[in-house]
Each structure stands twice: as C-alpha cells, then as structure tokens.
Amino acid sequence: MTMAPDFLLPFEVALVKAIAGFEHVTNITRLSGGASQETWSFDALMDGKSEPLILRRSPGGGKRVTEGSAAVPLTTEAIVIEASRKAGVKAPGVRYVLKDEDGVGQGYVMDRLPGETIxxxxxxxxxxxxxxxxxxxxxxxxxxxxxxxxxxxxxxxxxxxxxxxxxxxxxxxxxxxxxxxxxxxxxxxxxxxxxxxxxxxxxxxxxxxxxxxxxxxxxxxxxxxxxxxxxxxxxxxxxxxxxxxxxxxxxxxxxxxxxxxxxxxxxxxxxxxxxxxxxxxxxxxxxxxxxxxxxxxxxxxxxxxxxxxxxxxxxxxxxxxxxxxxxxxxxxxx
Amino acid sequence: MMDQPSIRELVEAVRSFLETKAMPELKGHTAFHARVAANALGIVSRELELGGQATSEEVKRLTTLLKHEGSLEELNRELCKQIRDGRMALETPGLAEHLEASMRDKIAIDQPNYSGLRIAKSRG
CATH class of the missing domain: 3.90.1200.10 (Aminoglycoside phosphotransferase (APH), C-terminal lobe)
Incomplete structure (x- = not known):
C-alpha cells in the first residue's frame, strides 16, 4: 500500500488546467531519487483512457548537484529535451512543465515509454x-x-x-x-x-x-x-x-x-x-x-x-x- | 605474538559467515550490502596476502625513478608533483612500466576479476 504523495491534490489541479480531457492521477509510485530530485511513475486518466506518464520533480526547486558536476534545473532539462525532439532525437515527449503557482515544486511531466534501462x-x-x-x-x-x-x-x-x-x-x-x-x-x-x-x-x-x-x-x-x-x-x-x-x-x-x-x-x-x-x-x-x-x-x-x-x-x-x-x-x- | 587464529583466518571466517549464513537470511538492500561487505573482506584478505610484496616492489621502483628514498606515500606524492609540473616527462624511461606494475598490483587486490586486468594479463 503506497501513501498518496503530499503534492497530489495541487498536482491534479495543475493538470486539469493544463491538459484538456485530463481527469485524475492513478497508480502514482516513487521510482527513485534523492533529497533534491524525485522521479514518479503514474497513469493519467484522460477522456476515460489511461496514459502512462512520468513526473520529474525537485520539491524545493533547489539546486541539484550530481557528483562533481552541477545539474541544470528541471525546467531547463525540459526545454533541451523538446529542442532535441524537434531535431529528431529520440527522447520522451514533455507533456507539461510545472509552474511556480502550481505549488508542486519544480519539474515536468513526460511520456513513460516502454523499454529497459538496466x-x-x-x-x-x-x-x-x-x-x-x-x-x-x-x-x-x-x-x-x-x-x-x-x-x-x-x-x-x-x-x-x-x-x-x-x-x-x-x-x-x-x-x-x-x-x-x-x-x-x-x-x-x-x-x-x-x-x-x-x-x-x-x-x-x-x-x-x-x-x-x-x-x-x-x-x-x-x-x-x-x-x-x-x-x-x-x-x-x-x-x-x-x-x-x-x-x-x-x-x-x-x-x-x-x-x-x-x-x-x-x-x-x-x-x-x-x-x-x-x-x-x-x-x-x-x-x-x-x-x-x-x-x-x-x-x-x-x-x-x-x-x-x-x-x-x-x-x-x-x-x-x-x-x-x-x-x-x-x-x-x- | 598473537594467538591463533591468524588475522587471515579471522577475516575468512567472517567472510564465509556473511556469504553462507547471513546473506540467505537477509532481504533487499540489506542482502545487497552484506554482499558488498563480504567483497570488502575479500579485499582485506588479498591485501594481507599480496600487499606487503606489492608495497616493497613499488617503493623500490619509486626510489629508482626519483633517485632518493622515502616512505611509500611521500614518494607517491612526489611522483604526482613531478608529473604535474613537468619535471618528470611522460616519456621518462621506466615511468610507464612502473605505473603499469603498480596498477596491476592494486587491481589484483581490489578486484581480481575486473575486465581491465584480464585484458592486461592477456598481453602477458
């Protein structure tokens, strides 16, 4: 039994406003991440159909640091992914970039594609x-x-x-x-x-x-x-x-x-x-x-x-x- | 003189306990960490067996390269400094051979099954 994350309600409110036909979030589970960076898997019910999505989120929107290298903010990551996709690069489509007023933190929603990373x-x-x-x-x-x-x-x-x-x-x-x-x-x-x-x-x-x-x-x-x-x-x-x-x-x-x-x-x-x-x-x-x-x-x-x-x-x-x-x-x- | 068992026997006893007794009882992350711990004891075992000779040979080579004596750590610090500031050219005779011998000895203790060591050994 997984507990619903504390940001679920404002997150759903944000998606209702942003994505036409969005109804609600189901099956949300934490995949990985440390203190400054989280990855969540969830399904979005849209027009009665379930769509597999991922939320990348930084709760405080703070600076992320990966061993020896400074990571770019998640909003920048989303912009670069979209620019790359337009140039024909295979990467998950970005569906929504969180706004400050959403109260969910910094981050974005992207498609969850089938495949293996291990x-x-x-x-x-x-x-x-x-x-x-x-x-x-x-x-x-x-x-x-x-x-x-x-x-x-x-x-x-x-x-x-x-x-x-x-x-x-x-x-x-x-x-x-x-x-x-x-x-x-x-x-x-x-x-x-x-x-x-x-x-x-x-x-x-x-x-x-x-x-x-x-x-x-x-x-x-x-x-x-x-x-x-x-x-x-x-x-x-x-x-x-x-x-x-x-x-x-x-x-x-x-x-x-x-x-x-x-x-x-x-x-x-x-x-x-x-x-x-x-x-x-x-x-x-x-x-x-x-x-x-x-x-x-x-x-x-x-x-x-x-x-x-x-x-x-x-x-x-x-x-x-x-x-x-x-x-x-x-x-x-x- | 310490009593029996020897330090090597003690380390091997703990390693064997972790692998054959503790690990089957553990789950998830703790089981994984027990494996990591057992592997770390493997490093201890090999360093006890091979470390002495590796160190004395390393000191001997460093003394030849740097033309004076010192402790292992002092000599290594000086070698690093001389490579950094260019006093020890990369082409210096014996430097590559020294580094290769030292790195082979280190990995043979840390990770004897590492692919890079297998490749180095295939050259002889």
Whole structure:
C-alpha cells in the first residue's frame, strides 16, 4: 500500500488546467531519487483512457548537484529535451512543465515509454540478442542528432563546459581530496594537449550511458536523464558510452558492452555527425575513465561522512579505472 | 605474538559467515550490502596476502625513478608533483612500466576479476 504523495491534490489541479480531457492521477509510485530530485511513475486518466506518464520533480526547486558536476534545473532539462525532439532525437515527449503557482515544486511531466534501462538485462537477456548488434549504430545516430541541435537559442540557459574546463574541474576535485594517484596525474598531463582543441562546440547530453538509455527489443527508444546537459565538445558523449566502466564486464564490446566503436562512428557519420577517428574517441574514453576514477574518490569522501559500506567499496574501485588508463594510454587499446 | 587464529583466518571466517549464513537470511538492500561487505573482506584478505610484496616492489621502483628514498606515500606524492609540473616527462624511461606494475598490483587486490586486468594479463 503506497501513501498518496503530499503534492497530489495541487498536482491534479495543475493538470486539469493544463491538459484538456485530463481527469485524475492513478497508480502514482516513487521510482527513485534523492533529497533534491524525485522521479514518479503514474497513469493519467484522460477522456476515460489511461496514459502512462512520468513526473520529474525537485520539491524545493533547489539546486541539484550530481557528483562533481552541477545539474541544470528541471525546467531547463525540459526545454533541451523538446529542442532535441524537434531535431529528431529520440527522447520522451514533455507533456507539461510545472509552474511556480502550481505549488508542486519544480519539474515536468513526460511520456513513460516502454523499454529497459538496466544494463545487466540489456547485455544478457535473450530478448535483446537480436537487437544488441544494432545498438551501437543507433547510439551514433542519436548522438549526431543531439549534436546537430541549434545551440544558439539554448546559450542563455546552458553552461559552456568544454574539454579544458572539464579537465580543470576534475583536476581541482582530485586535488581537493589530497590523496596521490600517480596514474591520474599521468592521465591529466596526457589529456591536456589532446583536449585543448575542439573541432566543434555543440549541445552535449552529458550522461549518455547505461541507465539513461531506454532500450527495447526494437532498439534504442530514448535518451533519458538530461540533467547534465551542457554546451561543449561533442566527443564527450562518444567517449562516455565507451568508457569501460559502462561495459559491465563485456570489455571487448567497446560501446556499452553491446557494440563496436566503428559501428557507432558509422551511425554518427550517417546521421550527419561527421568523421571521428578512433584516436579522437580514445582521448575521450581516457577522460571518461579518469572522470569515473575521480568520482570513485568522491564516494570515499561520502563514506567518511555516512560510514556506508557501499560507498567504502566504491572507493576501492578507483583502481579499475587506473588499469583501464594503463590499457588505453600505454597500449593504445580501446 | 598473537594467538591463533591468524588475522587471515579471522577475516575468512567472517567472510564465509556473511556469504553462507547471513546473506540467505537477509532481504533487499540489506542482502545487497552484506554482499558488498563480504567483497570488502575479500579485499582485506588479498591485501594481507599480496600487499606487503606489492608495497616493497613499488617503493623500490619509486626510489629508482626519483633517485632518493622515502616512505611509500611521500614518494607517491612526489611522483604526482613531478608529473604535474613537468619535471618528470611522460616519456621518462621506466615511468610507464612502473605505473603499469603498480596498477596491476592494486587491481589484483581490489578486484581480481575486473575486465581491465584480464585484458592486461592477456598481453602477458
């Protein structure tokens, strides 16, 4: 038995005003989220029919922070998703953006699409066997379309976080922990000249990896969780989905443990993203490993506050990214 | 001299208790955390077994690279600093070999089944 959330009444009032034919909310359940950010699944009864929807909500409308990176406000997220959808990107349609006077907090309502986000299922379950080899190409297509979104109207609401800024940010974070990781210093030095010059500056999803990709036996259905979106170097998105930490043990399948990098790059080119070399991609995979390694260090800081055994264990996963950096930098692997 | 059981036997006894006795009785998040705890004891076990030799070899390599002696942490801090400010060029002979050996030893303790270590070992 789930308790009705305290915002249910004002939320229904807001939807009655905003959506023609809306009757009421049923089956509302909390899916996930921390103190500053919630995701709710619900069905909306509209003209006697039930529609599957999602509410992303930040109760106080406060600033959201995800390990080491500042998240954009939910209203910005909704604007970027809609701009991307207009450019042909697969993402859930935004149905309503909450207003201050609704008294529900900050957030938006979007379509709840069918599909799976759990990597273990996508990489192992037989129902995905047939589609798995096609996913890398499709990811390339989606990324090319995200990177082709007209960024000029978004300039006022999105931060510019290009390669050099990211590198500086993560170096500062690493320095703030005061514990030596020579492999991270080596990677930082190695990356500096390689990340200095970007060919392009585009809209970037910012967290394009398992967990945020909705995949069905028909293919990639949508890119979710746009909270780290920004303007920057498009290679960031390509490198992140190829980082070994997101391959879930299937290291030989460079793209998310399901596909080959040349397939992703072919999809990227076919959808107008242009040519990307393996070396350019590798640079951003190195950055992805470094970033995740420093995020593991952040988990140890969290452990020192709350004593969680889970955070303690993640602290010891920095060394996974260090051996990945050895393979990438010293041996030119992917 | 401490009495028996040895520290390694104690850690293994607790780990085995968690895995075979406690975990089947637990549910949901607590069961998951018990698994994480058992895995953490695995790290303790491997560090007790492998940590001593890994550390002494790391210190030996660092002493050669930096051309002076010091504690493991001092030497590592200095290596980081020298890489950062460019005094130790990335191409310095022995640097990549040192880092690879150290990182292999670390992951062999933390996560011996990690895919990245499997790949490194496939090179020999």
């Amino acid at each position: 990597a273990r299922k996508i990489l192992r379950d037989p129902e995905f066997d047939a589609v798995r080899p096609k996913l890398a190409f499709q990811c390339g297509e989606i990324l090319a379309r995200i990177h082709a979104v007209d960024k000029e109207p978004l300039r006022d609401i999105l931060p510019v976080i290009d390669g050099p800024i990211q590198l500086r940010r993560y170096r500062d974070l690493y320095d703030s922990y005061g514990y030596p990781h020579p492999m991270f210093d080596y990677a930082l030095k190695w990356l500096e000249p390689r990340m200095a010059e970007a060919k392009r500056q585009t809209l970037v999803h910012g967290d394009f990896r398992h967990g945020n990709l909705l995949i069905s036996p028909d293919g990639v259905e949508a890119a979710l969780d746009w909270e780290l979106t920004h303007i920057g170097d498009p290679l960031e998105d390509i490198g992140w989905i190829c980082t070994n930490s997101w391959r879930f043990g299937v290291a030989e399948k460079v793209v998310g443990g399901f596909g080959e990098l040349p397939d992703l790059l072919a999809g990227y080119k076919a959808a107008g993203g242009g040519d990307v070399s393996l070396d350019e991609a590798r640079t951003w995979i190195v950055y992805g490993s470094l970033k995740w390694g420093i995020m593991c260090m952040s988990m140890y800081q969290g452990f020192r506050v709350d004593g969680s055994v889970e955070r303690a264990a993640i602290g010891r996963r920095s060394s996974e990214t260090e051996i990945d950096l050895v393979n990438l930098i010293f041996h030119g692997m992917l």
